[in-house]
Amino acid sequence: xxxxxxxxxxxxxxxxxxxxxxxxxxxxxxxxxxxxxxxxxxxxxxxxxxxxxxxxxxxxxxxxxxxxxxxxxxxxxxxxxxxxxxxxxxxxxxxxxxxxxxxxxxxxxxxxxxxxxxxxxxxxxxxxxxxxxxxxxxxxxxxxxxxxxxxxxxxxxxxxxxxxxxxxxxxxxxxxxxxxxxxxxxxxxxxxxxxxxxxxxxxxxxxxxxxxxxxxxxxxxxxxxxxxxxxxxxxxxxxxxxxxxxxxxxxxxxxxxxxxxxxxxxxxxxxxxxxxxxxxxxxxxxxxxxxxxxxxxxxxxxxxxxxxxxxxxxxxxxxxxxxxxxxxxxxxxxxxxxxxxxxxxxxxxxxxxxxxxxxxxxxxxxxxxxxxxxxxxxxxxxxxxxxxxxxxxxxxxxxxxxxxxxxxxxxxxxxxxxxxxxxxxxxxxxxxxxxxxxxxxxxxxxxxxxxxxxxxxxxxxxxxxxxxxxxxxxxxxxxx
Amino acid sequence: xxxxxxxxxxxxxxxxxxxxxxxxxxxxxxxxxxxxxxxxxxxxxxxxxxxxxxxxxxxxxxxxxxxxxxxxxxxxxxxx
Numbered sequence: 001x002x003x004x005x006x007x008x009x010x011x012x013x014x015x016x017x018x019x020x021x022x023x024x025x026x027x028x029x030x031x032x033x034x035x036x037x038x039x040x041x042x043x044x045x046x047x048x049x050x051x052x053x054x055x056x057x058x059x060x061x062x063x064x065x066x067x068x069x070x071x072x073x074x075x076x077x078x079x080x081x082x083x084x085x086x087x088x089x090x091x092x093x094x095x096x097x098x099x100x101x102x103x104x105x106x107x108x109x110x111x112x113x114x115x116x117x118x119x120x121x122x123x124x125x126x127x128x129x130x131x132x133x134x135x136x137x138x139x140x141x142x143x144x145x146x147x148x149x150x151x152x153x154x155x156x157x158x159x160x161x162x163x164x165x166x167x168x169x170x171x172x173x174x175x176x177x178x179x180x181x182x183x184x185x186x187x188x189x190x191x192x193x194x195x196x197x198x199x200x201x202x203x204x205x206x207x208x209x210x211x212x213x214x215x216x217x218x219x220x221x222x223x224x225x226x227x228x229x230x231x232x233x234x235x236x237x238x239x240x241x242x243x244x245x246x247x248x249x250x251x252x253x254x255x256x257x258x259x260x261x262x263x264x265x266x267x268x269x270x271x272x273x274x275x276x277x278x279x280x281x282x283x284x285x286x287x288x289x290x291x292x293x294x295x296x297x298x299x300x301x302x303x304x305x306x307x308x309x310x311x312x313x314x315x316x317x318x319x320x321x322x323x324x325x326x327x328x329x330x331x332x333x334x335x336x337x338x339x340x341x342x343x344x345x346x347x348x349x350x351x352x353x354x355x356x357x358x359x360x361x362x363x364x365x366x367x368x369x370x371x372x373x374x375x376x377x378x379x380x381x382x383x384x385x386x387x388x389x390x391x392x393x394x395x396x397x398x399x400x401x402x403x404x405x406x407x408x409x410x411x412x413x414x415x416x417x418x419x420x421x422x423x424x425x426x427x428x429x430x431x432x433x434x435x436x437x438x439x440x441x442x443x444x445x446x447x448x449x450x451x452x453x454x455x456x457x458x459x460x461x462x463x464x465x466x467x468x469x470x471x472x473x474x475x476x477x478x479x480x
Numbered sequence: 481x482x483x484x485x486x487x488x489x490x491x492x493x494x495x496x497x498x499x500x501x502x503x504x505x506x507x508x509x510x511x512x513x514x515x516x517x518x519x520x521x522x523x524x525x526x527x528x529x530x531x532x533x534x535x536x537x538x539x540x541x542x543x544x545x546x547x548x549x550x551x552x553x554x555x556x557x558x559x560x
Contacts, residue, residue: 038529040497040550045528051497099544121530131533133511133523140527143547148502149495232521233510392525392533395517425532430525453532 008034008074009332011094011111013081013271016044017062017314018306018321019117024069025325026115031332033073034109036096038080042066044119045139046314048146056146057204058314079107082452084114084271092301097454112335113301113328116272116289117321120265120307125160125380126398126434128388129228129237130261138168138262151177153258157237159183159225160262162374166208166219168260173215180256182212183223183239185246185263186374225259226251226383234259246379263376266433267307270446275299282310283371285442286433293351294327295320303328312367319360323352381438390438391431393424401438412439425453485555487512494551501527501534501546504557512536512546512559 012023015037023035035042043049047062069075079096087093087110094109122137124130134153136144138160141152156177158169165182173179212219226248227238237259240251264284272289273279278298279287288311289297289304297304303324306317330350352360384390386399396419404418412435415421421435422428427448428435436443484491485500487509494503501524504512511521513535525533527547535543537558 038548051495099549103541121526121528124526131520131522131525133521136524137526140524140547143527144502144505144524148498148506150498150502150506152505392531395515395520425535426530430531 006032007091007110007112008032009111010034010113010115010328011036011092011109012115012117013037013084013094014044014115014117014119014306015039015042015066015075015077016117016119016306016317017046018119018317018324019044019115020062020065020069021318021321022115022117022303022305022325022328023073023321024065025322026328026332027069027072029325029329029332031329033069034076034111035069035073036076036079036081036094036109038078040077042069042075042077045121045143046317048143050147050149076107076109080452081271082450082454084275086275090301097452113303113331114271114275115321115324115328116269116277116297116302116304116308117306117317118268118271118308119317120267120311121429122262123264123266123376123433124261124430125263125376126388126390126431127226127228127380127383128385129230129234131389131392132228132230132234133232134230134234134257135228135259135261138164138260141258141260142168142171145171145175149175151175152260153256154178155180155256156258156260157181157183157225157239157254157256158260159185159223159237159239160264161185161376162262162264163205163370164262164265166205166212168262169217169219170208170211172260173217174211177258179212179215179217180254181218181220181223181239183225184219184221185224185242185377185380187221224380225261228259229253233257240383242379244377246377247382248379264371264374265307265311266429267309267311269304269308270448270451272297272299272302272304272308273445273447274451275302277302277304279445281442283368284311284375286311287443287445293357295324296327310364310367311371312363316360316363316367319356319363323356323360326350326352376433376437378437390434391421391424391428393426393430394420394422396421396431398438401435405439409439411441412436412444415439427453483553485551485553485557487557488559492557494553498551499547500536500538500549500551500555500557503551504546509559512557513543514560 009031012035027033083095092111096107122139144150169182226240229236240248278290280290282288305320305324327350400419409415482493492507511523529548534546536546
């Protein structure tokens, strides 16, 4: 079938727990639904799995949901959404790129409603040597393992902050890596009093703890990797003991071949900000999409679920997806009735059943508590040297950021214009948080006219979106 | 039931479903391009399609993200 001609009642962007739950809920209610995801399999980050999936908590259920969805909706994998635009008739056009079956081409989906379920990515902090091959985000190390069964390295140091370091380290250790330690920059409670236990996730935390203990992996708090060393790859790291603000108290060098780092998560909200959705500051100050009780954003016809609406983990994401799916189905029914009666539709938000609302409050409180327990403290800025790259894409060292500030750049935007951090391929996704911190302001909303770099060939094919498979010109540069 | 791709002419085994990036990592190849200004080696960093560090040319096409691109039998990969 061609996807260019139908108008979907709902297009969902993101095939993780939030997106699949939302899409399935709406499809079961009779809506015509398409779900779009960049990956080659459903799952998002948490439920990422290999072609032959290994058992993991919740995965069997998720895979059942995915199969049920595929039977009732168009699931478009390998499709990247780079923009959603509002049409004169009030509908939405979801602009995607796909490279299948032959070469990159543009695909447009028409939608009456949109669910943003785009998840989050790791939030890295820069440190000397963080651009050496062998330094990966904790999520990147997890993705290699879950998606391809590949160990990121043999002698691995896990560092950063937050509960996600535990599954990342446990996964690596269980798969045969020698994990030299988990170095948690925050809090001095240790594993036995880890907030995951205090917050009623005892089963989950106990599983990771047991795995780490079985493989004799030490979990040490107020410690972090503050530098990576090597010529072509990581050969060693500097491990530091930190004070409560992450200033270095003492340090030593340890040989290793791989570092997995993560300092929390960055919700992917650019589709929402492109459409003008109102944002709010999450617990840690990061902008997230503001939603009402029914997961509806401030923009008519647009809902958000999961991390883009506030970081809280996969259970919250799935629940929010279900709530959004119900609300979207109610909106669809209301539109339908309005059409039949030809009268005006006032659009009451479909509030979730109390049991869903209560459970959502509980998971949100849990997410907020974790964010409060694992903040990013300012001392990391002292780990940087003048030549430490802040922006990996444009290779902007700290010295150039400081130079821009000396020239009068007082905020992150001015720093970006003068020194170009965040102007490269990743459009500031990786360095945006760090640049905001260095500029002394809270993390900024993304201002990206496109959510993914697009080749000129693909843009050109937009005027004829039905034209099949236009191979791109290899000489094309990405448009920013 | 692994198949092979070639990396600079050398065969590298792939488990079906693996990305180009995962196959390279598994074969011990951890960097495959150098940066424009500093000539610094780069490979996988975010591993999920966000950072664009892992750009690689497959079958002579324009650079794509190795972490997202599922390897296909006969793919020819060129590192810089």
